[in-house]
Amino acid sequence: MFRNDKKTQKGAAAKAAPGQAPKEGEVKVPIETDDATADVADGTAQQAKPAADQKDQELSPEEEQRLTEEAIRRGEEAADDDLKADAERLRAERDELQKKYDSVADDIAAAKKEAAEAVDRLTRTTAEWQNFRRRTAQERERERERAAEKLVLSLLPVIDDMERAIDHANSTAGDNEQLKQFVEGIDQVHAKMVSTLQKQGVEVIDPAGQPFDPNAHQAVGRTENKDVYDETVDQVYQKGYRMGGKVIRSAMVTVTYGGPKRPAPEAKDKADAKSSDDGGAPQKDAGSANSTDAQ
Numbered sequence: 001m002f003r004n005d006k007k008t009q010k011g012a013a014a015k016a017a018p019g020q021a022p023k024e025g026e027v028k029v030p031i032e033t034d035d036a037t038a039d040v041a042d043g044t045a046q047q048a049k050p051a052a053d054q055k056d057q058e059l060s061p062e063e064e065q066r067l068t069e070e071a072i073r074r075g076e077e078a079a080d081d082d083l084k085a086d087a088e089r090l091r092a093e094r095d096e097l098q099k100k101y102d103s104v105a106d107d108i109a110a111a112k113k114e115a116a117e118a119v120d121r122l123t124r125t126t127a128e129w130q131n132f133r134r135r136t137a138q139e140r141e142r143e144r145e146r147a148a149e150k151l152v153l154s155l156l157p158v159i160d161d162m163e164r165a166i167d168h169a170n171s172t173a174g175d176n177e178q179l180k181q182f183v184e185g186i187d188q189v190h191a192k193m194v195s196t197l198q199k200q201g202v203e204v205i206d207p208a209g210q211p212f213d214p215n216a217h218q219a220v221g222r223t224e225n226k227d228v229y230d231e232t233v234d235q236v237y238q239k240g241y242r243m244g245g246k247v248i249r250s251a252m253v254t255v256t257y258g259g260p261k262r263p264a265p266e267a268k269d270k271a272d273a274k275s276s277d278d279g280g281a282p283q284k285d286a287g288s289a290n291s292t293d294a295q
Contacts, residue, residue, distance in 0.1 A: 145244055152202055152243060155193070160238060162190045197241075205240030205251045207233045211262060212255045216240055216247050221254040229262040231255055 059067075169183040194204065205216055212219065212231045223234045233253045240251030 148200060149243055149248055152197060153248060156249060201244050203242040205242055206236055207251055207253060208236050216250055217253050218250040219255045220252050223254050223256050224258040225256040226258050228256055228259050230257055230259045
């Protein structure tokens, strides 16, 4: 009995302090335990472990639902994370493409602006060139006209002398056939010279019987004549000339006075039309009739 008590005490001591370390100066003495007690403890542990595993395997429906919902939640979170990552990647790609597009758009806008400026410069240059060519052509034409005008003005006194000589010879020739033939030759030369000048744009101003025009006629005298309209050219002392629409020399004439006032152009046209309807001929100026007879 005493031996058994010792064994019991030794086992209790081993159970009470199995993991205590010996203090300094103490001697650790191995304690012999009963093999039966150790075997009982091992069996109890082995029986407890399968029970715990069986408890873990056997879950309640609420626990299974909770675990399922947890798994679904984690899967959705993972899917959301993946979608967010893809969205961020696509957003970054979109931003990069937008930057490239903006850069290309700026380049296109700059190119269009440069092209528009080039077209504007070309248009301005073309217009300036055309204006320059027009001005140059006009200046050349004016120079040519001035040169031709000087030549014509230098020839006009010669033509005047020829006309005076022809008029004098016709009035004094009488029955002299040789003189008449000579005058006819001079008259042909005069006509040829005048025709040559007309080809160069020179027009003869011979206003006998026409209304007086102060822009083309120079009055050197007045003649009273009640049979024609007032201010009608009576005689032409010197013919005038017009070149390119410009009067280069006015005609020297005498002007009538004392006759009826000349009607306005519209009133005269209506009067002429009425005379034509009545079967009568329109009234002509006496000076014009005299000029026709002289021709």
